[in-house]
Amino acid sequence: WTECLKIVSLLPLLVCICVAEMAVGQVRYSIPEEMATGSVVGNIIQDLGLDIKRLKSGRARIFTEDDSEYIGLNSEKGTLVVAKRIDREELCKQVSPCSLHFQIILENPMELHRIDVEILDINDNAPYFSKKEYNFQVIESASPGARYSLESASDPDVAMNTIQTYKLNPSDNFKLNVVSLPDGTKYIEMVLHTSLDREKQEEHKLTLTAFDGGNPQKSGSVKINVIVLDANDNAPVFSQSVYRVTVPENAPKGAVILRVSASDNDKGTNEEITFSFSQHTSSASSLFIIDPHSGEISVTGVLDYEKAKHYEINIEATDKGGLTDTSKVLIEVTDLNDNAPIISIISLSNAMPEDSPLNTVIAMINIKDLDSGKNSHVRCYISQDLPFKIKSSAPNFYSLISDDILDRETVPEYNITITAVDEGSPPFSTNKSINLRISDVNDHAPTFPQQFLTAFVNENNSPGMSLLTVKASDMDYGSNARISYFLEDSQLNGMSASAYFSVNVERGEIVAVRSFDYEQTKEFHIRVKAQDGGSPPLSSNVTVKIMIQDQNDNPPQVLYPVQTGGSLVAEMVPRSADVGYLVTKVVAVDVDSGQNAWLSYKLQKATDRALFEVGLQNGEIRTIRQVTDKDAVKQRLTVIVEDNGQPSRSATVIVNVAVADSFPEVLSEFTELTHDKEYNDNLTFYLVLALAVVSFLFITCLVVIISVRIYRWRRERLFYKSSGNLPVIPYYPPLYADVSGTGTLKQGFSYEVYGTTDSRMSDVKNSRPFKYSDFTLIKPSSTTDFKEVISVLDASLPDSTWTFESQQVSIDLSINLEQCTKALPNSSAPRRWTATLTGTQALFKKKKKNAVKWDVYRINVFL
Known part of the structure; x- marks a missing residue:
């Protein structure tokens, strides 16, 4: 026992940490109370199997449920240290063992470790009595063995450090008796050892000393004054030495919980008993009260199970003679559900x-x-x-x-x-x-409300003009929803799309980089990409179709009759011509489109307005009355061609018409005109040449008719043998086709061949139409191979041995049927072709070697 006391006495001097118990996620330490702040409690790195890096990365911290942090964590060293002074008596009072419970929490990933620290008691408190002295009145007739209850001393320490022994001095008349109750508590009594004699000694002064078991040992004392009285020699006696009662924590104030009773064998006033709480029950006296006469104990305060679960009250019964008896009341408070989680x-x-x-x-x-x-x-x-x-x-x-x-x-x-x-x-x-x-994470790509957009812009626009603004949306947030717009690189007319358009990165505004010409390009197709600011970025595309709208920036161009400058070409009208006779047709085109290309023909001036009229839509010049002998041979008509644009543009053409039945009459009339224009000295030459030309053309027409007949017969034979896979003989209609003046070609076309410019009597016709599917004659914006067409024409003419020395005539044709005339490259050849494409006609001219005039072959085109 002595050795144990020595070991216990050394605990305050040792900063020794014992790992009492270790389980998964739980460690228990034991430390003495009153350790200096900063003292090491334990090394959690070793005891929990952690390391310093894990403590820092997991932001290790201590969590306590009651927010009283007596223990701190040193994350740099991985140790638990004393954060502030620990007083076991203040923390746990008489509860033993006294422990601190807290958790160490780690994050990323989250971990929870329970730590229990037991606080060991040291002998830092001396025993003490609640009073400085006690006064007793003892009747002299008291017999030996009379007991006088004394207040027990108090010591906040526990175990061996609490009160162990009492000593009464002097002990001549009284002895000290320590009584152990069934519940394990103790109280002391002063027992009369020998009878008292008031006459010998009226007052006795005693000293009661309490000693604890600590090392060094501590003590506390109280004075006892005993006054010897006379007579009353019986003390009250309680009916029970210990009273037990159970009280709910919601007991109301004034509720009687217990009634104690005591008896006294004396008579008279000596048997009157009063009840009272002992002096050392001050903590319970604020919650309970005892009636001094009836012994009823009542509730006077508010009980709370969570603050105190039981109370211990020492009560005294005192008679008139001052004799007392003590008893103990144990009050247990029962819990009610009066606290929310x-x-x-x-x-x-x-x-x-x-x-x-x-x-x-x-x-x-x-x-x-x-x-x-x-x-x-x-x-x-x-x-x-x-x-x-x-x-x-x-x-x-x-x-x-x-x-x-x-x-x-x-x-x-x-x-x-x-x-x-x-x-x-x-x-x-x-x-x-x-x-x-x-x-947010970047899990949505930008989206356009439509996959295809169309913008319209007038031609001849100014560079930098805004065409369209595309707008995409992104369901993401922040930088993931910040959208940038880019023009995808593609080829437009052999150039990069960026040479035509640009896109604002932030607003998605599409801007024209250059001015556009409808006659060159009518539409563009570009792709705009919308890309968000996520990582990695997501994107989507939208196709934008940009339509160039036509403006009336081109005047009509007259293709026929061709204005030859100094030479005069006249259309012949026989005097026997009926009303409505077709004299000729003015052919004009406008490279614009739509209503800007709708042409109308008007007769501006005429030698005789009552003889001719011009078709408003088709440009056909016809007679409006019967031709008479009085009509002049030479008629001069001025036709104006206007488009339908705003404002409209126009062109004029002069048509010479000869009213005569024979070529000499025409020749004589026009010879006078040419004589006035410096042709008089060559009249004979021109007459001979004209007769030669007419004769030649007449023979040529005969040869063409015979050749066409033979060619058709051979073609039909070959067609039946080859199941219809050979080209078809072209058809030459006698009249022009009316295209209603819209300037729009119809699909399908036919040919018309005539040998001279002074007569339509030598026309060669074929009733079988030339199919568009046999070969492509007109293809917009492409180079068309006319070798086959001209080969057919060569085969139909008498001079079939001529060779065609150039293979292609390049004709550039837009949707609105632009005018484009290009001669064959080899213009110095002895024999050559020229081709002129009009709104509804293709005129082919062929000239023999050393010939003066051209043979003209007209192809009516219907698209």
Whole structure:
């Protein structure tokens, strides 16, 4: 026993830490009280199997439920240290063992370790009595063995450091008796050893000393004054040495919980007894009161099971003679469900990425209930329609984890209400709300409201003109939704798209880089890409069709009759011509389109307005009355061609018409004209040449007719043998086709061949139309091969041995049938072709070697 006392006495001097118990996630230490601040309690790195890096990366910290941090954490060294002075008596009073309970929390990933630190007692308190002295009146007739109750000394220490022995001095008449109660408590009595004699000694002065078991030993004393009285020699006696009672914590004030009783064998006033609380029950005297006459104990304060679960009251019964008896009242407070659960958020993620995996920990939660037993059992839950769930990780500790896929674009944030309900009757509940934001990830590409857009711009626009603004949207947030626009690199008419257009990176505005010409290009197709600012970035495209709109910037161009400058060409009208006789047709085109290309023909001037008229839409010049002998041979008509643009543009052409039945009559009339124009000296030459030309053309027409007949017959034979795969003989219609003046070609075309310019009597016709599918004669914006066409014409003419020395005539044709005339490259050849494309006609001219005039072959085109 002595050796044990020595070991205990050395505890205040040793800073020794004992790992008493270690389990998974739990460590227990023992330290003495009153250790200096900063003293090491234990090394958690060794005891928990951690390292310094894990403590720092996990932001290790201590969590205590009562917010009293006696123990601190040194993250640099991985040790537990004393944070402030620990007084075991203040912390636990008489409860033993006295322990501190706390948790060490780590994050990323979250870990929880329970730490128990037992506080060992040291002998730092001396015994003491609540009073400085006691006064007793003892009747002289008291017989030996009379007992006088004394107040026990108090010592906050426990175990061997608390009170161990009492000593009474002097002990001539009284002895000290220590009484042990069934509940383990002790109280002291002063017992009369020998009878008192008031006449010998009226007053006795004694000293009562209490000693503890510490080393060094400490003591406390109190004075006892005994006054010897006369007569009353019987002391009151309680009916029970210990009274026990159970009181609910919600007992109202004034409620009687117990009635004590005592008896005295004396008579008269000596048997009158008064009840009172002992002096050292001051803590309970504020909550209870005893009636001095009836002995009823009542409640005077508010009881709280969570503050004190039981009370111990020492009561005294005193008679008139001063004799007393003591008893003890043990009051046990029963618990009621009067406390709601307490929810504490230990750790919380402020924002959670929407692509977080399932079972990601969002928050660590501590839930406790101050009640006991069934009333402290808590159930924790959240709403079932949320993509989260509550999982218990340790007693009173819960984890809030994800339980479903998150989508910020659908729900950007959640208000999570955590509900804790105890199992009391009636149950109490507590709610705690957590606001969780869902952070964005780049999981949506920009989208355009339409996949195809169309913009219109007038030709001849100014560079830098805004055409269209494209706008894309992105369901993401922040930089992931910041959209930039780019023009995709592509080839437009052999050039990069950036040479024509540019796109504003931020606004998506499409701007024309250059001015456009409708007659060159009518539309563009570009692609604009919208790209967000995520990592990696996402993008989408939109196709923009830019239509160039025509403006009336081109006047009509007259293709026929061709104005030959000095030479005069006249159309012949026989005097026998009926009303409506077709004299000729003015052919004009306008490279514009739409209504800008709608042409109208008007007769501006005429030698005789009553003889001719011009078709408003088709430009045909016809007679409007019967030709008479009085009509002049030479007729001069001025035709104006106007388009339908705003403002309109126009062109004029002069048509010479000869009213005569024979060529000499015409020749004589026009010879006079040419003689006036410096041709008189060559009249004979021109007459001979004219006769030669007419004769030649007549023979040529005969040869063509015979050749066409033979050619058709051979073609039909070959056609039947080859199942119709050979080209078809072209058809030469006698009259022009009316295209209603719209300037728009119709699909399909035919040919018309005539041999001279002074007569339509030598026309060669073929009733079989030339099909568009046999070969492509007219193709917009392409180079057309006319070798086959001219080969057919060569085969139809008498001079079939001529060779065609150039293979292609390049004709550039737009949708609105632009005019383009190009001669064959080899213009110095002895024999050559020229081709002229009009709105509805293609004129082919061929000239023999050393010939003066051209043979003209006209192809009417219908597209």
